[in-house]
């Protein structure tokens with residue numbers, strides 16, 4: 001993805017002129033939806049992609065946000081950032097600034113002609129990674145970039161404050177095979193049985209890696225996934241896809 005340094009520079013210019021304040025009301029927070037990145041290995045993709053959803057909470061209106069990360073990615077690479085389906089998706093003034101030499105990424109959003117970001121809880125952005133090996137280890141840290149580019153929110157009086165960062169610093173990494181519903185490293189009839197038990201018998205466990213139980217990629221686990229797996233295993237049907245079931249994030 002192309003770096004948007006110009007936007008970032010403008011945001012920093014705006015924020016550097018602001019006074020510091022205390023977080024009004026209860027503490028605002030910035031956090032990951034899930035502290036594990038799931039990378040799906042498929043038959044056709046040797047460089048599986050995984051993502052992290054970044055959320056934020058504010059109990060009063062926010063007029064600017066900057067979220068910097070310093071990352072150490074082990075055997076993964078940083079790929080891109082998406083604001084799709086986030087609370088700030090409609091804002092035209094969003095920024096992603098990569099510094100790949102120094103392993104930094106800076107995210108920002110500023111309502112310019114729009115009203116401030118209303119109180120609420122939900123998505124800010126989705127960070128995408130590419131795994132180069134099953135040994136991928138990832139850490140992200142917001143406590144860097146002195147003296148500028150801190151983790152900042154700005155209140156409606158144009159004063160900066162620092163929300164609480166709810167890490168963790170070290171993220172779990174899980175590499176799974178698409179369609180491996182029972183998570184034993186193989187895709188075979190045992191996964192079909194596992195899914196049937198989960199769907200139709202009381203008390204049987206859900207797939208340990210939820211998206212692995214969604215081989216048809218329909219973002220749910222149902223009978224179609226069972227049929228899809230059977231077709232793949234016994235009839236040469238299409239291979240399982242990564243699936244798109246992830247923990248509920250609020």
Ligand SMILES: [Ca+2]
Nearest residue numbers: 024025026028
């Ligand atoms: Ca607050």
Ligand SMILES: [Ca+2]
Nearest residue numbers: 180184186191
């Ligand atoms: Ca399996």
Ligand SMILES: [Ca+2]
Nearest residue numbers: 214218220225
């Ligand atoms: Ca499905």
